[in-house]
Amino acid sequence: MTSSEASEFRMIEDDDDVSNNVTWTESDNSRLREKQFLLSCERGDIGSVRKLLAGISTETFNINCLDPLGRNALLIAIENENIEMIELLLDHNIETGDAILYAIGEENVEAVEIIVEHLEKMDKFDSERQGVEITEHSAFTPDITPIVLAAHKDNYECIKLFLDKKGTVPHPHDVRCSCPECYVAREEDSLRLSRSRINAYRALTSPSLICLSARDPILYAFELSWELKRLSFIENEFRTDYEELSQKCQKFCVHMLDQVRGSKELEVVLNHTTNAWHDVTSANYGNPEKLARLKLAIQLSQKRFVAHPNCQQLLLDIWYEGVESVRCTNFIYKLIFYILGMLSFPLFSLVYLLAPHSSMGQFAKKPFIKFLSHSGSYIFFLILLIMASQRMNVIDNILRTDDVDRKETRGPPPTIIECAIFLWVLGLIWVEIKQLWECGLYNYCRNLWNILDFITNSLYLCTTALRVVAYVQVEQEALRANSVHIARHLPRRDWDAWDPTLLSECFFATANIFSSLKLVHIFTVSPHLGPLKISLGRMVIDIVKFFMVYALVLFAFACGLNQLLWYYASMRQNECNLYEQYKNEKSLSYKYEHLKESCDDKYKSCSSIYHTAETLFWALFGLVDLTHFRLKEDHFLSEWTGKTIFGSYCCCSIIVLLNMLIAMMSNSYQYISDQADIEWKFARSRLFLEYFDDTATLPPPFNIVPSPKSIYYCLHYLTKKLCNCTKLQQPSKQKSMRNQKILRSVNDRENNYRKTIIHAEQLQVELEQSESESFTSFKIQINRYYTSRCYPVTCVEQKIAASKTSPYEFRHLQSQ
Ligand SMILES: [Ca+2]
Numbered sequence: 001m002t003s004s005e006a007s008e009f010r011m012i013e014d015d016d017d018v019s020n021n022v023t024w025t026e027s028d029n030s031r032l033r034e035k036q037f038l039l040s041c042e043r044g045d046i047g048s049v050r051k052l053l054a055g056i057s058t059e060t061f062n063i064n065c066l067d068p069l070g071r072n073a074l075l076i077a078i079e080n081e082n083i084e085m086i087e088l089l090l091d092h093n094i095e096t097g098d099a100i101l102y103a104i105g106e107e108n109v110e111a112v113e114i115i116v117e118h119l120e121k122m123d124k125f126d127s128e129r130q131g132v133e134i135t136e137h138s139a140f141t142p143d144i145t146p147i148v149l150a151a152h153k154d155n156y157e158c159i160k161l162f163l164d165k166k167g168t169v170p171h172p173h174d175v176r177c178s179c180p181e182c183y184v185a186r187e188e189d190s191l192r193l194s195r196s197r198i199n200a201y202r203a204l205t206s207p208s209l210i211c212l213s214a215r216d217p218i219l220y221a222f223e224l225s226w227e228l229k230r231l232s233f234i235e236n237e238f239r240t241d242y243e244e245l246s247q248k249c250q251k252f253c254v255h256m257l258d259q260v261r262g263s264k265e266l267e268v269v270l271n272h273t274t275n276a277w278h279d280v281t282s283a284n285y286g287n288p289e290k291l292a293r294l295k296l297a298i299q300l301s302q303k304r305f306v307a308h309p310n311c312q313q314l315l316l317d318i319w320y321e322g323v324e325s326v327r328c329t330n331f332i333y334k335l336i337f338y339i340l341g342m343l344s345f346p347l348f349s350l351v352y353l354l355a356p357h358s359s360m361g362q363f364a365k366k367p368f369i370k371f372l373s374h375s376g377s378y379i380f381f382l383i384l385l386i387m388a389s390q391r392m393n394v395i396d397n398i399l400r401t402d403d404v405d406r407k408e409t410r411g412p413p414p415t416i417i418e419c420a421i422f423l424w425v426l427g428l429i430w431v432e433i434k435q436l437w438e439c440g441l442y443n444y445c446r447n448l449w450n451i452l453d454f455i456t457n458s459l460y461l462c463t464t465a466l467r468v469v470a471y472v473q474v475e476q477e478a479l480r481a482n483s484v485h486i487a488r489h490l491p492r493r494d495w496d497a498w499d500p501t502l503l504s505e506c507f508f509a510t511a512n513i514f515s516s517l518k519l520v521h522i523f524t525v526s527p528h529l530g531p532l533k534i535s536l537g538r539m540v541i542d543i544v545k546f547f548m549v550y551a552l553v554l555f556a557f558a559c560g561l562n563q564l565l566w567y568y569a570s571m572r573q574n575e576c577n578l579y580e581q582y583k584n585e586k587s588l589s590y591k592y593e594h595l596k597e598s599c600d601d602k603y604k605s606c607s608s609i610y611h612t613a614e615t616l617f618w619a620l621f622g623l624v625d626l627t628h629f630r631l632k633e634d635h636f637l638s639e640w641t642g643k644t645i646f647g648s649y650c651c652c653s654i655i656v657l658l659n660m661l662i663a664m665m666s667n668s669y670q671y672i673s674d675q676a677d678i679e680w681k682f683a684r685s686r687l688f689l690e691y692f693d694d695t696a697t698l699p700p701p702f703n704i705v706p707s708p709k710s711i712y713y714c715l716h717y718l719t720k721k722l723c724n725c726t727k728l729q730q731p732s733k734q735k736s737m738r739n740q741k742i743l744r745s746v747n748d749r750e751n752n753y754r755k756t757i758i759h760a761e762q763l764q765v766e767l768e769q770s771e772s773e774s775f776t777s778f779k780i781q782i783n784r785y786y787t788s789r790c791y792p793v794t795c796v797e798q799k800i801a802a803s804k805t806s807p808y809e810f811r812h813l814q815s816q
């Protein structure tokens, strides 16, 4: 039956009066039968349908006819969940079209199975289209394959059915991909391309599909969530969809974590790494990277996962390792312990330097003690900064012989305190270099604190450099005969504005502010101040956004005002110059006395764009009054325009923009306080992890002392390098023994992880499907499935090779 016939049929159905008047013909006869046939299907009258179909060879009637809603008999049967009818219709070779999709849409698994079986019998089932033919009547687009739809419905049984039939959900190409396929698709219909991408991702995020197809479900969900978040920024039009999907992935990971039964399993999950082979073979043999999976979660900002109580419990256990008793004592004891811990940082550091393997040296390595030492060291650094600004002459003059006042000295030599500060700064720089080395430039810059650290350290280095320059310059002046009298004896009021000493003081002052602000970072640990600190960070981002808009408005008004008033400003400047010239000549000064007023600062407020912008900026805080725009001349129109411009600027900036900033801030604050717990726990975990590694145990400035340990490592590395060059290759037998050992260890780890994950998956899937009717039969089914899947890993090398080239990870590596 062609489509034109079908529409005719529908038209007649719609218009019964017309059909009565038409003469009885052969085609009308067949239409009547078709109508009868569809009606019987709808009613589930198997007997009449069988009778009608029996006579199909003699009567001319189309089994594939459509009803007014465009459904054929099979779809009607599927909708009514009439399995017997479906079987009967399929026996008479009714066209299946997109019936499978309808069956999946109705979540009628039995019907899906029957149709797939029928198609396989007819040899119409291929793994690509999976037996679906999309016609123009179909409600589905070609990118919806049965497995995609099953994943959208998150129907475990259907997904498994199609996975067994070699069905896959292809991973969409990158948004910016320019391969010929994508190019053609984009040219043809870019909306459809975007939609099909979303459809594919929606299928990929299905928990059942992830459980069934991913080797490492948690890793897969992490990376998918990250990718979706990235897409939500690129494909702005579908932002909410992508964000929702990203959240779905995160939720999946959290649910997986919920299923973990004890701390042992939890450690297995959180310590798992993707490159087990590399881990075991690398230098720290048998001591795999701690909490690798958790670190990845932090890197990919899986906030819910990190803030999960299970994770937090484990983190806190590690954090308070060795000082568990302090955790439960009351506030006073805690405070005393903290202060003592901070004060004893030099002691711990010295012990650790000299005897790292002694019990006290090991104690100094515990995360919490490490944190206390670093905090103590930092607070001591701040105290030094304060002391430097207090100019305590007793301490300052220890190294000095002359008695010139320190503040009057150009290019002064360093004091003891300044030397100490310099040592600390070197230590802090070394800490940053280590961090940069460990996490790479990209990850280093993603943490805004690191940018602040970089700026602070640069400022300190500038200060030091300028001080050295000033010192050398002044020393040289003192050596030369014609300038010896200036050198150190020049009073401060006569110094050049660009004198290196003055510049260094400016840099030092700015660096001091940043250094003290860094203290806020330590507050992250506190449950009371931590959330506030996070809100503060958000607000800084708001302020930056605000200033971008504000700068535009400021520039616009500054241009206008400057254009209007610059002439008057330059006239006042000329008058002022005249007055300055003659004010000392008694005979003429009375003549120019009336020009004295022109030297007033308020006439300079609009002399250039920079000055105008400055004036307008301070007007934001109400520091500029209307006298700045008054003219001496009688040009009332210009004066009025100037004042009006100023007034509109005030309206724009104070009433509109400033209130916008306040609204933005309160919005951010609301957002943070709604998620305060998750955000704070995430930020705190990030801080915790900084102290968990074995590196950077010593706080500045002790970290710049080369410890015996580092010398030992260095020698070890060098001898290894030298041995590799001279010594012959190890005997092959020994090598294979070692390989065997590594293999076994990788084996154990992989198996452990798989066992845990499979158990979690099982619980998770059971939980999700527990509401479905066929629960018990289903449970048996998955149990069987999982026992078959929990294979002993026999050929690890192959497995690892396979995991390394799994399409997802491979692409991930490439994109880096
Ligand atoms: Ca840092």
Ligand SMILES: [Zn+2]
Binding pocket: 173, 174, 177, 178, 179, 180, 181, 182
């Ligand atoms: Zn492509």
